[in-house]
Amino acid sequence: xxxxxxxxxxxxxxxxxxxxxxxxxxxxxxxxxxxxxxxxxxxxxxxxxxxxxxxxxxxxxxxxxxxxxxxxxxxxxxxxxxxxxxxxxxxxxxxxxxxxxxxxxxxxxxxxxxxxxxxxxxxxxxxxxxxxxxxxxxxxxxxxxxxxxxxxxxxxxxxxxxxxxxxxxxxxxxxxxxxxxxxxxxxxxxxxxxxxxxxxxxxxxxxxxxxxxxxxxxxxxxxxxxxxxxxxxxxxxxxxxxxxxxxxxxxxxxxxxxxxxxxxxxxxxxxxxxxxxxxxxxxxxxxxxxxxxxxxxxxxxxxxxxxxxxxxxxxxxxxxxxxxxxxxxxxxxxxxxxxxxxxxxxxxxxxxxxxxxxxxxxx
Amino acid sequence: xxxxxxxxxxxxxxxxxxxxxxxxxxxxxxxxxxxxxxxxxxxxxxxxxxxxxxxxxxxxxxxxxxxxxxxxxxxxxxxxxxxxxxxxxxxxxxxxxxxxxxxxxxxxxxxxxxxxxxxxxxxxxxxxxxxxxxxxxxxxxxxxxxxxxxxxxxxxxxxxxxxxxxxxxxxxxxxxxxxxxxxxxxxxxxxxxxxxxxxxxxxxxxxxxxxxxx
Numbered sequence: 001x002x003x004x005x006x007x008x009x010x011x012x013x014x015x016x017x018x019x020x021x022x023x024x025x026x027x028x029x030x031x032x033x034x035x036x037x038x039x040x041x042x043x044x045x046x047x048x049x050x051x052x053x054x055x056x057x058x059x060x061x062x063x064x065x066x067x068x069x070x071x072x073x074x075x076x077x078x079x080x081x082x083x084x085x086x087x088x089x090x091x092x093x094x095x096x097x098x099x100x101x102x103x104x105x106x107x108x109x110x111x112x113x114x115x116x117x118x119x120x121x122x123x124x125x126x127x128x129x130x131x132x133x134x135x136x137x138x139x140x141x142x143x144x145x146x147x148x149x150x151x152x153x154x155x156x157x158x159x160x161x162x163x164x165x166x167x168x169x170x171x172x173x174x175x176x177x178x179x180x181x182x183x184x185x186x187x188x189x190x191x192x193x194x195x196x197x198x199x200x201x202x203x204x205x206x207x208x209x210x211x212x213x214x215x216x217x218x219x220x221x222x223x224x225x226x227x228x229x230x231x232x233x234x235x236x237x238x239x240x241x242x243x244x245x246x247x248x249x250x251x252x253x254x255x256x257x258x259x260x261x262x263x264x265x266x267x268x269x270x271x272x273x274x275x276x277x278x279x280x281x282x283x284x285x286x287x288x289x290x291x292x293x294x295x296x297x298x299x300x301x302x303x304x305x306x307x308x309x310x311x312x313x314x315x316x317x318x319x320x321x322x323x324x325x326x327x328x329x330x331x332x333x334x335x336x337x338x339x340x341x342x343x344x345x346x347x348x349x350x351x352x353x354x355x356x357x358x359x360x361x362x363x
Numbered sequence: 364x365x366x367x368x369x370x371x372x373x374x375x376x377x378x379x380x381x382x383x384x385x386x387x388x389x390x391x392x393x394x395x396x397x398x399x400x401x402x403x404x405x406x407x408x409x410x411x412x413x414x415x416x417x418x419x420x421x422x423x424x425x426x427x428x429x430x431x432x433x434x435x436x437x438x439x440x441x442x443x444x445x446x447x448x449x450x451x452x453x454x455x456x457x458x459x460x461x462x463x464x465x466x467x468x469x470x471x472x473x474x475x476x477x478x479x480x481x482x483x484x485x486x487x488x489x490x491x492x493x494x495x496x497x498x499x500x501x502x503x504x505x506x507x508x509x510x511x512x513x514x515x516x517x518x519x520x521x522x523x524x525x526x527x528x529x530x531x532x533x534x535x536x537x538x539x540x541x542x543x544x545x546x547x548x549x550x551x552x553x554x555x556x557x558x559x560x561x562x563x564x565x566x567x568x569x570x571x572x573x574x575x576x577x
Contacts, residue, residue, distance in 0.1 A: 076485030
């Protein structure tokens with residue numbers, strides 16, 4: 001657990017970066033600090049490992065006052081992932097990852113062995129070990145950065161906009177893997193970002209800060225979307241928040257209808273319903289085709305409409321609604337965990353589920 | 364050219380001994396000058412306010428004519444005027460003067476982000492300097508060292524005027540006897556020596572910076 005107790009950072013020129021911040025980041029959870037530039041989120045993060053010293057207040061790491069621990073010793077016990085990875089350009093990937101264990105006194109051989117295991121954990125093949133950072137893509141460097149932060153198995157991790165310098169596709173991938181990793185490791189994480197979508201996706205709780213370093217709201221993401229504390233938070237959380245909030249509500253058991261899917265390569269005969277769902281040999285949905293009423297059509301890959309998204313059974317209301325809205329037939333495709341077809345659901349059926357949930361929640 | 368070779372054969376003992384004198388007169392000041400420049404360059408980089416005065420002072424030191432330094436040093440060091448130590452100290456001063464700025468700029472060339480990462484990993488400031496900042500400054504410092512080495516080799520010949528025997532003595536001999544051959548031989552050996560220094564330092568830089576070839 002990390003606890004901020006009335007922490008203030010005031011610079012000699014009078015600028016207040018963080019103003020009497022009280023905040024607790026619970027053990028084993030991801031706490032995201034989010035806000036516009038100048039809100040003191042990075043300053044707050046760096047005060048935890050004393051890269052910046054607070055002007056007033058205390059920061060506790062469990063029951064230790066961080067001010068009472070020598071900075072380099074404190075930092076060796078806290079994983080830190082920096083923007084752009086910040087790898088050491090003169091060290092190989094494996095030696096970068098081995099940094100903190102070596103500082104803590106492990107033999108180079110031991111530390112390297114551990115580092116190889118971590119590369120595997122963050123999804124980098126072993127032959128990357130002897131490369132230099134300049135030979136890696138931004139996304140790969142960031143993986144090495146995460147591995148380096150994890151190397152000494154610190155209970156606490158600080159992450160400063162770790163995924164902001166990579167392209168959106170890689171970012172999404174890194175975020176998903178980060179969540180999977182956290183599911184396995186259960187670290188106490190403080191994560192800084194300026195991207196509210198990232199905050200909502202990753203945070204167990206999200207702290208929205210306003211310029212001048214004042215905490216505007218601290219809440220789980222679903223609550224932040226549903227009940228912003230003031231107009232600043234509402235504005236910062238942004239548009240589509242009603243829709244995005246559905247991402248935090250489980251769809252539950254949806255009234256699925258049976259489809260009569262057609263197989264790829266087969267000849268489909270037309271019925272009253274022009275849209276037919278196409279599946280592969282293992283009953284996994286591939287897309288939709290239009291079969292003219294009374295006619296027949298050989299189902300080829302080229303004829304497929306790929307517009308529809310897939311919602312997993314046991315997924316969120318948002319996924320289910322999006323599947324229905326994006327489907328050219330209006331019937332959203334729901335799949336089992338193994339990717340096979342479960343059935344379809346329409347938008348009005350999902351909306352009915354949303355309305356029913358709302359009625360149940362209103363006293 | 365055959366004259367040069369003959370001249371070399373005829374005066375082999377002298378020329379070889381002068382070559383060795385030139386080698387160590389260039390090499391030792393290079394190493395000592397670098398070792399002296401490191402702490403000052405570190406200071407100039409660590410405390411930004413000290414950069415302008417330190418670098419300016421070092422620059423001024425470099426503008427002192429070598430002949431003046433050769434003549435003044437015996438008075439300061441208490442050495443004899445013909446002592447080779449005077450030359451060694453003078454060249455050390457020049458190397459040092461040249462490298463203070465280079466070391467400061469080299470250390471400054473290391474990205475702030477890399478240094479911040481080292482801090483965040485829990486490096487002490489000493490570990491950070493020797494483990495991260497200095498190794499990453501090697502390309503810049505090495506480039507300065509190459510300049511200093513070549514400049515040393517050529518500056519040494521000036522010492523002939525005060526009578527310290529080394530390869531520059533060949534120029535004096537040529538001048539006194541109105542012979543072109545010793546001058547040519549001296550020129551060839553000094554240029555060759557400068558090249559050898561350059562190649563050796565370049566090799567050292569490459570050895571210390573495997574990441575730049577990756």
